[in-house]
Amino acid sequence: MPVIATAAWSIPRTVAHRFPETGSGLTRYAAVFSGVEINSTFYRHHRTTTFERWAQSVPDDFRFAVKVPRAITxxxxxxxxxxxxxxxxxEISPLTGKLGPLLCQLPPGLEFDAAEAESAFAAMRAAFAGMLVLEPRHESWASQSARAVLQRHDIDRxxxxxxxxxxxxxxxxxxxxxxxxxxxxxxYSNYSDEEIRSFGKRLAPDSWxxxxxTASGAAIQNALTMRDQLA
Incomplete structure (x- = not known):
């Protein structure tokens, strides 16, 4: 089954009954979902003991997607x-064994530059062999030359x-x-059941x-809906 997740693991009261009553927020979340996206690494550093605690709070088959720091992007x-x-x-090494994709989200004003992209992704691949996914936000990344660089370094769009x-x-x-x-x-906006079903149909077993x-609390409810639809 694909990994259905939310950015962070805050559980709104409206759906609290779908999760265990006791335990930390992450432990309760991980009893229902098989993965989560850590966004806080984009903004700040965490102690290795924090990652150790998170890794110990979840089942063995749970996975963490981690956002690359904004200092880089x-x-x-x-x-x-x-x-x-x-x-x-x-810093994130304590997640080894439970580490999923690394998410690299680029700023809207960062245009594709072939030489700089080649150098950056080569450096990433020299240090990391796992799944790397890229979310650019400048239209220049839609070019075939950009696609070629990503394919060369096995980076998923x-x-x-x-x-x-x-x-x-x-x-x-x-x-x-x-x-x-x-x-x-x-x-903020909530997705309808039909919209969620449409995205769910596009997923493969190894997709995330x-x-x-998350700002409105809709993420958990929408994720639960997709999970129920795919069950």
Whole structure:
């Protein structure tokens, strides 16, 4: 079954009855879902003991997708990132064995530059052999040359909603990673059952689908709906 997840693991009261009553928020979440996307790594560093605690709080088959720090994507804008990326991998090393994809989300103003992208993704691949997924937000990344660089370094494209770069027709095969931010109001809007069913049909057994419409608390409810539909 695909990994159905949310960005972070906050459980609204409206759906609390679907989860165990006791335990930490993550433990309760992991009793229902098989994965989660950690967004906080984008904004700040965490102690290794924090990652150790999280890893110990979930079942053996649970997986963490982790967002690459903004120092790499937004501040350095993919330039000279090798030291920053290896430091990031060291910090999240306690998740080894439970680590899923690394999510690299680019700023809207970062245009595709073949040489810089080649260098950055080569550095990432030299240090990390697992799943890497990319969510750019500048239309220049829709080019065939950008696609070629990603394919060369085995980096999967994110099917995002809204989709600033790669719309649904650009994915003839099941995407490895879907991020649903909420439409029309990003981070807030709820998805209808039919919309959720439509995205669910695009998933392969090894796909991830992450609901990022967390600001209104809709993410958990939508994720539960998709999980029930695919069960």
């Amino acid at each position: 937004h501040e350095h804008r993919l330039r000279d990132i090798h030291p920053l990326f290896t430091t990031f991998l060291d 994110v099917l995002a909603d809204p989709a600033p770069v790669w719309p649904i027709p650009d994915f003839p095969d099941p995407p490895k990673y879907i991020r649903l931010h909420g439409t029309p109001r990003i981070y 689908c992450v609901f990022d419409n």
